Amino acid sequence: xxxxxxxxxxxxxxxxxxxxxxxxxxxxxxxxxxxxxxxxxxxxxxxxxxxxxxxxxxxxxxxxxxxxxxxxxxxxxxxxxxxxxxxxxxxxxxxxxxxxxxxxxxxxxxxxxxxxxxxxxxxxxxxxxxxxxxxxxxxxxxxxxxxxxxxxxxxxxxxxxxxxxxxxxxxxxxxxxxxxxxxxxxxxxxxxxxxxxxxxxxxxxxxxxxxxxxxxxxxxxxxxxxxxxxxxxxxxxxxxxxxxxxxxxxxxxxxxxxxxxxxxxxxxxxxxxxxxxxxxxxxxxxxxxxxxxxxxxxxxxxxxxxxxxxxxxxxxxxxxxxxxxxxxxxxxxxxxxxxxxxxxxxxxxxxxxxxxxxxxxxxxxxxxxxxxxxxxxxxxxxxxxxxxxxxxxxxxxxxxxxxxxxxxxxxxxxxxxxxxxxxxxx
Ligand SMILES: Cc1cc2nc3c(=O)[nH]c(=O)nc-3n(C[C@H](O)[C@H](O)[C@H](O)COP(=O)(O)OP(=O)(O)OC[C@H]3O[C@@H](n4cnc5c(N)ncnc54)[C@H](O)[C@@H]3O)c2cc1C
Ligand code: SF4
Numbered sequence: 001x002x003x004x005x006x007x008x009x010x011x012x013x014x015x016x017x018x019x020x021x022x023x024x025x026x027x028x029x030x031x032x033x034x035x036x037x038x039x040x041x042x043x044x045x046x047x048x049x050x051x052x053x054x055x056x057x058x059x060x061x062x063x064x065x066x067x068x069x070x071x072x073x074x075x076x077x078x079x080x081x082x083x084x085x086x087x088x089x090x091x092x093x094x095x096x097x098x099x100x101x102x103x104x105x106x107x108x109x110x111x112x113x114x115x116x117x118x119x120x121x122x123x124x125x126x127x128x129x130x131x132x133x134x135x136x137x138x139x140x141x142x143x144x145x146x147x148x149x150x151x152x153x154x155x156x157x158x159x160x161x162x163x164x165x166x167x168x169x170x171x172x173x174x175x176x177x178x179x180x181x182x183x184x185x186x187x188x189x190x191x192x193x194x195x196x197x198x199x200x201x202x203x204x205x206x207x208x209x210x211x212x213x214x215x216x217x218x219x220x221x222x223x224x225x226x227x228x229x230x231x232x233x234x235x236x237x238x239x240x241x242x243x244x245x246x247x248x249x250x251x252x253x254x255x256x257x258x259x260x261x262x263x264x265x266x267x268x269x270x271x272x273x274x275x276x277x278x279x280x281x282x283x284x285x286x287x288x289x290x291x292x293x294x295x296x297x298x299x300x301x302x303x304x305x306x307x308x309x310x311x312x313x314x315x316x317x318x319x320x321x322x323x324x325x326x327x328x329x330x331x332x333x334x335x336x337x338x339x340x341x342x343x344x345x346x347x348x349x350x351x352x353x354x355x356x357x358x359x360x361x362x363x364x365x366x367x368x369x370x371x372x373x374x375x376x377x378x379x380x381x382x383x384x385x386x387x388x389x390x391x392x393x394x395x396x397x398x399x400x401x402x403x404x405x406x407x408x409x410x411x412x413x414x415x416x417x418x419x420x421x422x423x424x425x426x
Contacts (some may be wrong), residue, residue: 011208011239012246013261015219015226020255021233022376025162026352028075029218030236035252036125036214037069037100045098045121047072048089050080054331056142056156057135060085060103062092067334067358072102077158077190079132079197082107086114093119104129105205108212123248126212128237128270131200133190137288141186142173144293149314151175154326155350158186162349165232166218174350176326178317185301192300193275194284201277208263208271213245214238217268225265237266322346322396325421329390333357336387338404339394340364340377343422347394360387365407383411393420 018024018031027034037047047063049072058080063069080103089111092099098121101111105126112124146153153173160172160182169187174180189195205211219237222230229235238258240246269275278284280300287296297303317323322343329335335357337344344362351357363378364370370377383391391413393404401420408418 006243007209008241010263011210011215011241013263013266014238014240014249014258015222015229015261016236016238016256016258017229017234018256020376024234026070027073027234028159028161029166029216030234030256032216032236032238032256033102033125034069034073035255036123036216036248037063037072037102038066038255039248039252040098040100040123041066041069043098045100046092047100047102048085049100049102050076052076052156056138056153057081059083060107062088067360070352070358073352075127075158077133077186078135078138080104080107081135082110086111089122090115093121097121099123100125103127104132105210105212105215106199106203108210109205112211123244124212125214125216126205126210128210128215128217128239128268129200129203129205130190130270131193131196131203131275133186133195134197137189137195138186140288140293141189141297144297145173145181145183146175149173149175149177149179149181151177151179154323161234166234167232174317174323176323178323179314180317181314185297185303188302189300192284193278194281194300196275198277201274203274206270206272206274208239210239210241213242214240214249219266220268221265225261226259229259239266322394322422324350325392325419328419328421329357329392331357333389334360334387335389336361336363336383336391337394338363338380338391338408340366340370341395343396344394347392380407380411383408383413385411385413385417388417390417390419393418395420396422 016030016032018035023034024031040047047069048060050058051061051071053059058076058078060080060082089099089101100123102125108124108126142153154176155174157172159169164170170182170184171186172180172182217237219235222235240249284300287299324347335351337347340362348362351359361378362376363380363383365380367377367379391408393401395401405418
């Protein structure tokens with residue numbers, strides 16, 4: 001990779017959308033992180049970033065391939081646990097591997113200060129960062145939701161773009177008993193700022209100069225900057241901070257749609273100064289430790305307010321919503337889905353919501369029709385036993401399921417690896 005020593009006085013600014021709609025829909029903004037990390041993986045590099053673990057904690061991990069990297073997609077609005085990744089990054093660099101490290105600006109600055117020397121293979125992206133909420137508050141929020149909804153949580157989407165659009169901010173939680181809750185309580189606590197980590201009120205990166213080679217963000221203000229570019233499915237703001245960032249951006253241009261913009265049209269509060277520590281922070285923490293979460297959610301999270309109640313709707317999922325068979329397929333497994341209709345789409349969306357599963361293929365006999373609407377559907381000819389631990393048949397009709405099972409079996413796939421979990425239509 002090129003030298004990153006030439007830091008620009010002002011960043012080059014772009015609005016970016018990944019060309020593949022399915023990638024954009026699985027990403028928080030315009031999917032630029034996938035384009036940048038694909039480039040590093042194709043160069044036999046490794047990618048470090050934040051995933052949501054099986055028990056819904058934000059942790060940094062290392063990815064060697066696209067499936068592992070895909071779990072990093074989506075914003076987790078809590079402080080991530082870096083564990084030992086700085087040491088692992090250094091070890092990879094010492095071995096001559098190319099490395100993409102992604103995280104908040106302070107995590108990128110922390111990594112640079114930890115490794116202390118210039119490595120040609122290191123490329124860093126930082127996210128524009130509003131601040132990170134306390135994981136402890138997130139834990140209590142989750143426990144409160146599970147109690148209220150009488151079941152373990154099976155999927156979390158911190159900001160449900162698929163159902164509410166890119167611009168809205170509504171968190172969605174799905175539970176084992178098929179309930180799904182759309183809520184704004186955690187979002188309201190986040191934007192109230194009392195739950196941010198103390199260092200965030202003194203953040204030294206709240207300006208246009210950043211420690212990443214490329215800084216990525218949501219492009220708020222896109223309608224004014226580039227009218228017509230926004231389709232409410234996500235646009236990334238990209239700040240290119242130095243020569244290295246510029247050369248990597250150039251290398252990924254084939255996979256993205258982009259427009260050059262001005263920094264003046266791209267400003268948002270986090271590019272100006274840190275948020276003030278709210279005066280009620282001390283009261284919040286006192287209440288948090290002394291009272292139950294129901295009290296905290298009402299006093300600080302807007303829970304119970306008239307318009308919030310409207311959005312805090314708990315639905316029992318309709319018979320047309322199909323919950324992925326979590327009971328039969330334990331986490332950590334590589335999954336292929338066969339079927340791209342309603343059921344397949346439901347499974348795909350759930351597994352993409354940061355759950356600890358890897359989707360390694362999605363098949364349908366009518367693959368041409370579905371691929372043309374932007375989803376990555378493959379033909380049955382491409383089924384390869386080595387690619388998955390389980391293949392899930394995603395149709396509701398028993399006869400259709402049996403036909404699909406026969407097609408899959410013909411490929412030499414053993415019966416234990418094929419799962420069909422729905423008995424609706426005979
Ligand atoms: C806590 C937080 C606050 C943010 N605040 C703002 C803001 O004020 N303004 C704004 O424009 N954008 C903000 N963002 C950034 C934005 O939401 C997207 O992360 C960014 O635009 C990348 O989107 P994408 O479509 O390219 O990628 P995606 O594929 O969705 O990328 C996800 C990237 O975010 C990283 N990531 C996710 N969660 C965390 C976390 N908890 N800690 C560290 N890294 C994480 C992953 O490692 C990955 O690199 C924030 C993100 C987070 C996590
Ligand atoms: S606001 Fe600043 S200090 Fe807080 S997590 Fe983000 S980059 Fe780090």
